[in-house]
Amino acid sequence: MTAALARARAEADVIVTNGGISVGDYDFIKAVLGELGAREVFWKVKQKPGGPLGFWLLDGIPVFGIPGNTVAAMVCMEEYVRPALRKLMGHTRLLRPEVTGTFEGSFRKTVQDGKVHLVRVRARREDGRLIVVPSGPQGSGILSSMLRSNALALVPADALALKPGDEVQVHLVEEPEDH
Template identity: 40%
Template sequence: MISIEQASEIILGQDTEPVPIEVSLEEARGYYLAEEITSPFDLPSFDNSAMDGYAVCGESSTYRIVGEIQAGSGDEYDLQPGEAVRIFTGARVPPNTTSVVMQEKTRVDGAVLYVDDSVDKGSNIRRRGNELSLGERVFSPGHYLSPASIGQIGSLGMDTVRVYRKPDIRIISTGDELIPPGRKKKEGQIYESNSYALNAVLEQYGFSCLERTHIRDDFKAIKEGISGYLDRSDVLLLSGGISVGDYDFVKQALEENGVEELFYKVYQKPGKPLFFGRKGDKFVFALPGNPASSLTCFYIHVLPLLQKLSGAEDPGLQRILIPLKHTFDNRSDRPIFLKAKVEDQTVTILNRQSSSMIQSMAMGNSLVFFEEPGKVPKGERVTTILI
């Protein structure tokens, strides 16, 4: 059995080579950049108005209105002292503009503009290059493409971008007791939920499951299922059948498919019976069957590898230190991840922490991590992983 830190070192220490591809800007959300983005021009590329109002020349209380400039217009004016033009947000301001006065602070009588406030030099003008300068680095390789990042790239005139390919992922769940949701449940049966949760959490973080299936506790069927999926996957996720019971066939089936064990069992709670292996350039995680254990192992161990394979510069979930809302007596004999909820700048550890219970994880938005047992007082800052 290895520590959480050792498991992370093994996972992130794997020799991988992310594959660059080119995608359209419409497809780019959720990918990681495979190239450096620099600005091809100053942004803004011209001085423009920050609001609807009047571009004025000189500091006065009255001006003569000599024209109008709309956003996108090529009209040019050589403003002289005492002159003004009606101007709209985003429109190019004339070279001699002293200030743009918002329309709410003006009155108009025919061609005369009256300003009800002082004219502050340079106010309400977005200056050329005040966001980005020509040649300035915008994003580095490994940057995650959020909607705002895509908007920024679009503002530079790019309609395609080089990113790293996401891994092909497949899921196998195992267990005789499991049946699909929607069927009538008999005595002793359980609705299979892990593959649905894993599929959903993959999508949450920008990945997708290409195929998923359920296999009964039959060694030959599990071995054949692993063989078929492994050939077509970059990462294979299995749920259940990895403990030491008489019908836990996954570990043996992986070995007979030529999967090298990189570690088996992690000194943590929940999720101790976690397997991580490799066959060539393909990776396998065999996750515990208990729902909370399965998802916890995904957040802590699986996701960082998926992000690394996708070219992320800093794989893993965000960890913060935040005050505990209440006193908590941690009696765990192992380092533990507890389902929790962050709100109002504090974190609450939720009830129903059993590894078989997913309801508390569904109500939470984080995991609190404790390395050692002991009583933790209210207000102490604790390590909190945002999920």
């Protein structure tokens, strides 16, 4: 892993690692980056899925350490890595459209964890409003709900649940940034 990251440092403009970023027995990315002299900018974000996300600078090269869990990786790519890559490419609009939607269905955090939860939802326009419905079970390993979604609903850190009729901020992940 050390050799691969050293080689990437010599050849890449940006490095993205997938997995090995949390605190388990096989999570070595943080230690290896430290050995290579990378400067940690941040490690861990208060969100679910995708909390074990890290960002370093390795000789000036941005390094994103995204979680190995598939849904968490997809969320981190969408919410953090994609906007950063767009900025590096010279774009001024970095984020997908964020709008307010009306929630249908139900969502409840298992505990009040102080994290923003990004709920995979299906958004549709109806009678001039944006209606958002969970796209399936929300477990962080359930890829099908990510594949069926076209948006992410942001459940605030201080909220425990969403109920039908609640207004919620939504990132429209199928809309272009400059829409």
